[in-house]
Amino acid sequence: MGVYVNTGGLTLLSQGTGYGLLIGLSILFCGVILIAVKIQKAYLKEDSGKSEMFMVANRTVGTGLTASAVFSSWMWINETVFACVVGYAYGIAAPMWYATGLAFQIALMAVLGIMAKIRIPFAHTSLEIIRARYGRLGHVVFIVLSLALNIFGCSAMILTGSQLIYGVTGMHIAASTILIPVGVILYTAVGGLKATFLTDYLHTTIALVLIIYFTLAVLTNGHIGGLYGLYEKVLATAADNYVPGNYQGSLLTFKSKPSIMFGLVLRFGNLALVVMDTAFWQKSFATEIGATVPGYDLAALAIFAVPWGLGTVLGLSARVIQTLPIFPTYPNPLTEVEVFSGLVMPYTLKALLGNGALVGFLLLVFMALTSTVSSSMIAVSSILSFDVYKTYINPGAGDRQIVRASHLGVIFHGLFIAGFSLILNYGGANINWLAYFLPILTCPGIMPLILTLFWSRQSKLAAVVSPLIGLATGISVWLGTALSIYGELNMTTTQAQAPCLYGAITSLFSPALYSIIISYFKPEQFDWNVFIKVGPVQDRSSGDSSSNLSDEAAQGVEEKTAVHTNSNVISKEILDLESITPKDGTEAKGVSHAVPFPARADDLSQLEHPFDAETLRALHRWYRVAWGMLIFTVLITFVAWPMPLYRNYIFSKNFFAGWTTVAIAWQFFAFFVVVVYPLWDGRRAIVTSWHGMRASFAQRFR
Numbered sequence: 001m002g003v004y005v006n007t008g009g010l011t012l013l014s015q016g017t018g019y020g021l022l023i024g025l026s027i028l029f030c031g032v033i034l035i036a037v038k039i040q041k042a043y044l045k046e047d048s049g050k051s052e053m054f055m056v057a058n059r060t061v062g063t064g065l066t067a068s069a070v071f072s073s074w075m076w077i078n079e080t081v082f083a084c085v086v087g088y089a090y091g092i093a094a095p096m097w098y099a100t101g102l103a104f105q106i107a108l109m110a111v112l113g114i115m116a117k118i119r120i121p122f123a124h125t126s127l128e129i130i131r132a133r134y135g136r137l138g139h140v141v142f143i144v145l146s147l148a149l150n151i152f153g154c155s156a157m158i159l160t161g162s163q164l165i166y167g168v169t170g171m172h173i174a175a176s177t178i179l180i181p182v183g184v185i186l187y188t189a190v191g192g193l194k195a196t197f198l199t200d201y202l203h204t205t206i207a208l209v210l211i212i213y214f215t216l217a218v219l220t221n222g223h224i225g226g227l228y229g230l231y232e233k234v235l236a237t238a239a240d241n242y243v244p245g246n247y248q249g250s251l252l253t254f255k256s257k258p259s260i261m262f263g264l265v266l267r268f269g270n271l272a273l274v275v276m277d278t279a280f281w282q283k284s285f286a287t288e289i290g291a292t293v294p295g296y297d298l299a300a301l302a303i304f305a306v307p308w309g310l311g312t313v314l315g316l317s318a319r320v321i322q323t324l325p326i327f328p329t330y331p332n333p334l335t336e337v338e339v340f341s342g343l344v345m346p347y348t349l350k351a352l353l354g355n356g357a358l359v360g361f362l363l364l365v366f367m368a369l370t371s372t373v374s375s376s377m378i379a380v381s382s383i384l385s386f387d388v389y390k391t392y393i394n395p396g397a398g399d400r401q402i403v404r405a406s407h408l409g410v411i412f413h414g415l416f417i418a419g420f421s422l423i424l425n426y427g428g429a430n431i432n433w434l435a436y437f438l439p440i441l442t443c444p445g446i447m448p449l450i451l452t453l454f455w456s457r458q459s460k461l462a463a464v465v466s467p468l469i470g471l472a473t474g475i476s477v478w479l480g481t482a483l484s485i486y487g488e489l490n491m492t493t494t495q496a497q498a499p500c501l502y503g504a505i506t507s508l509f510s511p512a513l514y515s516i517i518i519s520y521f522k523p524e525q526f527d528w529n530v531f532i533k534v535g536p537v538q539d540r541s542s543g544d545s546s547s548n549l550s551d552e553a554a555q556g557v558e559e560k561t562a563v564h565t566n567s568n569v570i571s572k573e574i575l576d577l578e579s580i581t582p583k584d585g586t587e588a589k590g591v592s593h594a595v596p597f598p599a600r601a602d603d604l605s606q607l608e609h610p611f612d613a614e615t616l617r618a619l620h621r622w623y624r625v626a627w628g629m630l631i632f633t634v635l636i637t638f639v640a641w642p643m644p645l646y647r648n649y650i651f652s653k654n655f656f657a658g659w660t661t662v663a664i665a666w667q668f669f670a671f672f673v674v675v676v677y678p679l680w681d682g683r684r685a686i687v688t689s690w691h692g693m694r695a696s697f698a699q700r701f702r
Helices: 015-043 051-059 063-074 077-090 093-119 126-169 173-219 226-236 257-275 278-285 292-302 305-321 336-340 344-353 355-393 399-427 431-454 460-486 497-521 528-533 551-555 557-564 613-640 653-681 683-700
Strands: none
Touching: 015 126, 015 173, 015 355, 063 093, 063 173, 063 278, 063 292, 063 355, 063 653, 077 093, 077 126, 077 257, 077 305, 077 336, 077 344, 077 355, 077 431, 093 126, 093 257, 093 278, 093 292, 093 305, 093 431, 093 613, 126 173, 126 257, 126 278, 126 344, 126 355, 126 399, 126 431, 126 460, 126 528, 173 226, 173 305, 173 344, 173 355, 173 399, 173 653, 226 305, 226 653, 257 431, 257 497, 278 355, 292 613, 292 653, 305 344, 305 653, 336 344, 344 355, 355 399, 431 460, 431 497, 460 497
């Protein structure tokens, strides 16, 4: 079978444009990162040749850059392109349900990230937590689950991008599939996690500028006529745009059964793409103590802007202009294949804004793709180097050997996902099928992983077996429901909403039930202090136990050890949240990277926690803030906001105008949070680098 996308021979731009953008931008970003790495090493004492820097950025990333990086990693190309698809297919409710389905997962990750800092502060990957608690068997099972998530998730992005580039330029699908990860391999292998933070910031800036421009330019185009013009045109074409399952078949109602079904599947799928993705854990490990919760929660608020405004304006605009001569497919409307191949957005931009906007669209595709692919590469390379190579192949590996293995892991993963994406392309998969299949595949490990940090009684057997049984149960429900409802199994029936929703729910929740039952019959009690034994990687080749810290941090190790030896003896209870009562006014001192390594004591009760008591109180305060933000996000975006609108109501002109105006204003809020604020938050590092470069140039040209 050939590639699933079918444009009927329609090409909007030349193949040369596609090749030029992919190759040129890859070279440009590689050059930018090479320069950034040199500046970091020379003036900020940040050496990406050290494993702690390569994998967790020395745990010194601030709030602004954290928010930008998390936002960028979560701004998948599907969220821009597919938001327009569902806005076109289901109406005004779908982009908003899409937005609500993105926010709470990041808020949940803030809770998990801050708990990880309390329980196991020197972890590098989420799999390291699994191994510390369940040993080799549990470790191997979750390695497989995490790799499956990254392979399918990353391949889905490349699949989407290659099909879109093919649909817009006619560029050969194999060429685009191979070229997309090549540039990412180069700068990720060189720069490590900090490089992805920096490129994430550049990606986010460019992508948000384009998103805001596309939204405003389309809305104010003469063929649309602004907020009121769009509303009136949607009403005027209502008879031709009837949506089954919507109240009165209207695009302008929130009572939309297909939108809710889509939103529910999205929530489960996206939950796995965050909790089971080691990239999001690594970003939380890389943050400063006081940056994890605000950084992740700001990103959770900002990500709302991407699908809501863009999907509303471009999805509805495509509906009203698809019968006009300016539309690329005229006189034919968009086919279902073209819609679910993601061509709603580029066709609309071509019709209303011309070829320049299409070049901008390809630029947006590149920004979103490379951001998520680079995060995936770092995540997989960390798994291969730290959880596989150092654990099972060369346990005595030093810092340099682990970094070398990480570089090879980046290259291997980049080449592998290119090949796997080609298999998906030629196997007939499209972004719609993958969006509905991923939750079933990736959800089974979520609950056992969360319980690993929160429930001391989950047994090793439960953690190992429950995800596997849950996966089998989810697949059985998915395929069985599709066969029962439609009478056959094929690419069409297995991407229908009902089977995918039931399969996703089963994959998510059944492992929790299995885990509780198994743990009841095979009980265990875990001592949280075991996690304290996990420490940073030491550079054995140089014999310097603190070589993975910054120079300034390393100088403080002895002093910290002397000062906090008596106060850092942690009993079994101190890691239980109920026993900590923080004092008012205490603040984290930012010592997450300047602390003594955990003691390797045999008596767990005598282990020294790497954080002093004051810092632990601050962490617990942030933990409560994270829970409060998660509950607030869920109540607002799941209940208080959308539920009152689910009634027999079609938006009035003024309500529609207010709705869309808030969606656009949210885009500007996101721009401030993830583009402007990181510059302010990182102003000291910027000034330090600038003065260092200026002094170097002055000395060189004397």
